[in-house]
Amino acid sequence: xxxxxxxxxxxxxxxxxxxxxxxxxxxxxxSDLVLQGKIMHENSYSYEKKEYExxxxxxxxxxxxxxxxxxxxxxxxxxxxxxxxxxYYLYYFRKNNIGEFTGExxxxxxxxxxxxxxxxxxxxxxxxxxxxxxxxKNLPFAPKVEKPMKICKKCSYNDLCWV
Amino acid sequence: xxxxxYIFTPGKLKRKENxxxxxxxxxxxxxxxxxxxxEVLLSVDxxxxxxxxxxxIVLPVQDIDSFYIMTEASFNTKFLDFCSANKIPIHFxxxxxxxxxxxxxKEYLLSGSLLVNQVKxxxxxxxxxxxxxKFIEGAAFNLSKNLKYYNxxxxxxQAQIDTMEGLAMDIPxxxxxxxxxxxxxxxxxxxxxxFEEILGKEFELISRKYNPPSNPLNALISFSNxxxxxxxxxxxxxxxxxxxxxxxxxxxxxxxxxxxxxAEIFKPLxxxxxxxxxxxxxxxxxxxxxxxxxxxxxxxxxxxxFVQEYDEKLKTTIKHRKLQKEISYRRIIRLECxxxxxxxxxxxxxxxxKIWW
Ligand code: SF4
Numbered sequence: 001x002x003x004x005x006x007x008x009x010x011x012x013x014x015x016x017x018x019x020x021x022x023x024x025x026x027x028x029x030x031s032d033l034v035l036q037g038k039i040m041h042e043n044s045y046s047y048e049k050k051e052y053e054x055x056x057x058x059x060x061x062x063x064x065x066x067x068x069x070x071x072x073x074x075x076x077x078x079x080x081x082x083x084x085x086x087x088y089y090l091y092y093f094r095k096n097n098i099g100e101f102t103g104e105x106x107x108x109x110x111x112x113x114x115x116x117x118x119x120x121x122x123x124x125x126x127x128x129x130x131x132x133x134x135x136x137k138n139l140p141f142a143p144k145v146e147k148p149m150k151i152c153k154k155c156s157y158n159d160l161c162w163v
Numbered sequence: 164x165x166x167x168x169y170i171f172t173p174g175k176l177k178r179k180e181n182x183x184x185x186x187x188x189x190x191x192x193x194x195x196x197x198x199x200x201x202e203v204l205l206s207v208d209x210x211x212x213x214x215x216x217x218x219x220i221v222l223p224v225q226d227i228d229s230f231y232i233m234t235e236a237s238f239n240t241k242f243l244d245f246c247s248a249n250k251i252p253i254h255f256x257x258x259x260x261x262x263x264x265x266x267x268x269k270e271y272l273l274s275g276s277l278l279v280n281q282v283k284x285x286x287x288x289x290x291x292x293x294x295x296x297k298f299i300e301g302a303a304f305n306l307s308k309n310l311k312y313y314n315x316x317x318x319x320x321q322a323q324i325d326t327m328e329g330l331a332m333d334i335p336x337x338x339x340x341x342x343x344x345x346x347x348x349x350x351x352x353x354x355x356x357x358f359e360e361i362l363g364k365e366f367e368l369i370s371r372k373y374n375p376p377s378n379p380l381n382a383l384i385s386f387s388n389x390x391x392x393x394x395x396x397x398x399x400x401x402x403x404x405x406x407x408x409x410x411x412x413x414x415x416x417x418x419x420x421x422x423x424x425x426a427e428i429f430k431p432l433x434x435x436x437x438x439x440x441x442x443x444x445x446x447x448x449x450x451x452x453x454x455x456x457x458x459x460x461x462x463x464x465x466x467x468x469f470v471q472e473y474d475e476k477l478k479t480t481i482k483h484r485k486l487q488k489e490i491s492y493r494r495i496i497r498l499e500c501x502x503x504x505x506x507x508x509x510x511x512x513x514x515x516x517k518i519w520w
Binding site: 024025026027028030140141142158159160162163 | 272273274275276277401402403483485486490491494497498501502504505508509510
């Protein structure tokens with residue numbers, strides 16, 4: 001089965017979230033937070049003209065001439081999840097003979113950018129993660145999380161998980 | 164926040180680009196815009212609907228949760244397509260306030276694994292009973308909670324409360340759906356005898372018969388129950404639950420029998436409490452009912468008044484103890500759906516909503 005960038009991202013964020021998402025269970029928040037989140041997302045479509053999507057791999061901005069996959073970040077904080085998501089795309093492009101790409105994380109607000117390469121160790125790690133994601137997705141029940149974590153507050157599954 | 168739009172003035176609904184136009188029929192007396200706003204859209208914050216000088220109301224699509232058509236309205240298939248595309252259910256009530264049906268757009272949230280689990284919980288009698296029991300347990304709790312509320316307010320309902328709680332003790336040991344339904348029926352019978360005490364002389368509940376209701380109070384109860392049913396249905400629509408697979412009611416009792424199941428828990432809070440309040444405040448009186456060939460009907464002015472209160476009620480917010488945040492009363496219904504989903508996927512055992520305040 002194919003792994004999407006979002007699934008890979010959720011694997012790092014929360015395995016329960018990955019399971020729910022992979023099993024097509026959704027939850028909407030009532031709070032304004034999500035409403036704002038949605039609006040922000042819709043606004044960020046200014047990038048979408050260049051957005052590239054296939055088989056659940058969604059790339060912010062693909063530079064085919066220089067073979068660079070760009071990720072655009074609002075804040076300077078790059079979470080592990082985002083970094084691996086980008087590396088996964090590099091891996092995916094290589095595996096599917098789309099080409100050897102490099103990654104670049106752009107911080108338009110800070111006028112800063114950062115290069116991301118795919119090392120041999122990364123490839124080994126990603127393949128291990130892919131196997132683990134398959135295991136989580138196919139668990140008969142959603143993995144349990146004992147008590148709310150910090151990230152739960154912003155997670156769209158908050159109400160479902162903690163009601 | 165999205166809202167429900169209740170249409171009480173006959174007219175035409177039209178799609179116009181990304182909005183819905185509401186144009187009253189010509190034979191309706193001319194009204195100024197402000198009146199029209201009040202007449203047509205009983206959603207209380209209808210200020211979002213921008214009114215035009217030409218007796219038209221424009222509703223932005225992102226603002227519409229669902230429609231309630233309480234009168235004659237016309238629209239074409241283009242309008243229905245538009246509602247489908249924008250995931251807007253439409254509930255229809257006829258002239259006398261009887262629910263006639265729901266336009267339930269194509270489901271957009273589907274989860275194969277949840278559906279399989281929902282069916283499994285229906286077809287295994289022990290799993291089905293487990294859920295059905297919880298629905299009755301929640302309903303029974305909320306029914307006696309209502310009586311307790313009045314019991315502390317100069318009404319003597321202790322006898323009813325004791326009897327109801329006695330009857331509820333049999334819920335855990337019930338071994339069939341019929342038995343559970345029987346317990347619920349008995350609890351409700353006792354509960355209705357409390358109405359007289361709560362409402363005083365104004366109304367007397369003689370017997371509870373359906374279609375047409377045999378006395379004024381029954382007309383009001385039926386109408387309010389259908390409001391709760393349709394609200395629950397709209398909330399189910401926003402989840403992956405399949406509305407036709409139910410546990411307490413037999414699938415097929417009504418098309419969307421899961422909404423009947425869940426509505427049992429919420430009728431005491433959303434329907435009955437409002438009825439008590441409105442009758443006691445004389446917002447609804449005997450003159451608000453009309454007798455027809457074979458029963459009584461709630462006049463549309465009173466229906467409007469009820470719907471207005473109902474909408475207010477759903478928007479009321481309360482602090483949720485577990486989630487530690489403010490949520491609307493309406494949201495409690497959605498949370499109930501989420502709890503049921505968690506039960507069905509084997510995550511967390513379902514516990515019914517019990518009025519906690
Ligand atoms: S709310 Fe928390 S536990 Fe639930 S899916 Fe989100 S992050 Fe995971």
